[in-house]
Amino acid sequence: MTMGKHEIERALIELRLSGMAATLDTRVLQAQASEQPFLETFCMLLQDELDRRRSRLTERRFKQCGLDERLTLADFDWHFNPKVPRQACFELHTLKFITEGINGLLIGKPGTGKSHIAKAVAYQATLQGYDVRYVEADSVFAHYCLASPIEQEKLLKGMLEPALLVLDDLFLARRISDGAAELLQTVVHRRYKLRRSIVVTSNRIVEDWGKYLGDNTMSTTILDRLMHRSALLAFEGKSYRLKEAASRIASASAA
DSSP: OOOOHHHHHHHHHHTTOHHHHHHHHHHHHHHHHHTOOHHHHHHHHHHHHHHHHHHHHHHHHHHHHOOSSOOOGGGSOTTTOTTSOHHHHHHHHTTHHHHTTOEEEEEESTTSSHHHHHHHHHHHHHHTTOOEEEEEHHHHHHHHHHSOHHHHHHHHHHHHSSSEEEEETTTTTSSOOHHHHHHHHHHHHHHHHHTOEEEEEESSOGGGHHHHHTOHHHHHHHHHHHHHTEEEEEEOSOOHHHHHHHHHHHHHHHO
């Protein structure tokens, strides 16, 4: 039985080959115009399907990871703060640390670009096929402490399963609750045993973490596992946010 183009399109959709269906007309015209061999045309249609599926999968990973923006290292102003550890940031961006089960600790002054780098690394990981979970640390801890046991189990599972977990702005509010501290210890301990990477950003130097946890022993336990296999990136310099605020004020005054 010979199928017409309409029947072929319906069959492709029924087989869930929407990438091939979407480009069928273009590929047929291309083949006719260049007298292209059948296998070459078929290969191009298959590639169209693969590209469509990869694109959808990447988009699904991005929506599930918790990021609210698609930042890259190309967006970063390296000249504003020459003291930012550029080479170490690009090394983190290669994602080798994920395959090796290494953590990344981005510690330093507010506004120096820690969150931008962490988000860029997380976004790159989604593009490369990794399951990623990005959370603002204080927000997820507060949510956890108010949640039901079932919801707590779901939140914990969401922080344990991904290949990469990003805890942004840890200790932003300084002291965290006992429940939050226990959650942090559980996440760090279990991901350490699973050799799954964590990227942490914080304005607080690690020597002070015991004060914010309210328990020096717990702080030692957490840092022991976080830093055993880790890259520590120190961020110094001026605040990008203050720079942008000053620019807005100057623009408003000029207007």
